[in-house]
Amino acid sequence: MAVPAVHASAALALIQPDIARATEDLLLPLAALNPAYDMVAEAAPLEFSVLFLYLGGLLALLGFGTFLVVRQVLVKRELENAAKELQERVRSGEASSEEYFELGAIMVRKKFFSLANKYLELAIAKWEGDEQELAQVYNALGFSYFSEDKFKEAVKAYEKAVSLQPAYVTGWNNLGDALERQKEWARALKAYDTALVYDPSNRIAAGRAKDLKQRVERLRY
Structure with a gap:
């Protein structure tokens, strides 16, 4: 049975649809009632043009918002179908370590963290692939524990x-981040500094390292 490929990054992705509302103004031909309204009548075509542009922009936003909603539904449906088929393979004993990983990642996305831990730990126990790729499984397991x-x-x-x-x-x-939650400031700073060794432009690591350096310095005195 073919199992749809669902990567952990896709399983963890969140999509928030945008919602927009439009209002429409009505213009009356007042120039026909009083010459004093000639300027208003002359300006009306321009106002209508601006209004049409405005409404066109809002319709585009609404269209994009609808696209995001549809995409969210499709992603959710894809995850549900993938989870169902992967669970069938687990029950039959045919699931590979990669499939345990995918199922665990889906459970993280669905916030079923106890199940996620179970499947990710099974993926680790059965892992037959490259050890560097196994790092992603441990990272997903860490995220699941962190969420609990x-x-x-x-x-x-x-x-x-x-x-x-x-x-x-x-x-x-x-x-x-996890070390910060345990108030292990010095170890957390070391982790962020190590991240910056490999990616000096990483904003997350740079921002957290800056704050922690100040905190660690204060604690020394």
């Missing part, structure tokens, strides 16, 4: 991720 406020477990998972893939900037940033 299990910061100690999240730190362990993130540490494993960056040990497998030292240049994994996202993993270092996530590790720093």
Whole structure:
């Protein structure tokens, strides 16, 4: 049975539709009633042109918003179908380590974190692929633990991720975030500094490192 390919990044993606409302003004031919309204009558074509442009822009926004809503529905449906088929493969004992990973990522997206932990840990136990790619599984597991406020477990998972893939900037940033939640400021700063070694322009790491340096300096005195 073919299983739709669902990557962890797609499973974690969030889409927020935009909502817009339009109002329309009515113009009356007042010049026909009183010559004093000639200027208003002459300006009316221009006002109508501006109004049409305005409404056209709003319709474009509404169209884009509708597109996002439809896309959100399609993504949700795709995830539901993928989860169903992947769970069938798990029950039959045919699921690969990559499929456990995909199913775990889907459960993270659906905020079923206990199930996510279960499938991601099974993916790790059964992993037969490249060790650097396994870092992504540990990162997803860390995110799932983090979402449950299990910061100690999240730190362990993130540490494993960056040990497998030292240049994994996202993993270092996530590790720093989890360490901050545990108020381990110095270790968190080290994690962000390491992220900056591999990506000096990373805004998240740079911003957090700046704040933590000030905090660590204050604690020294």
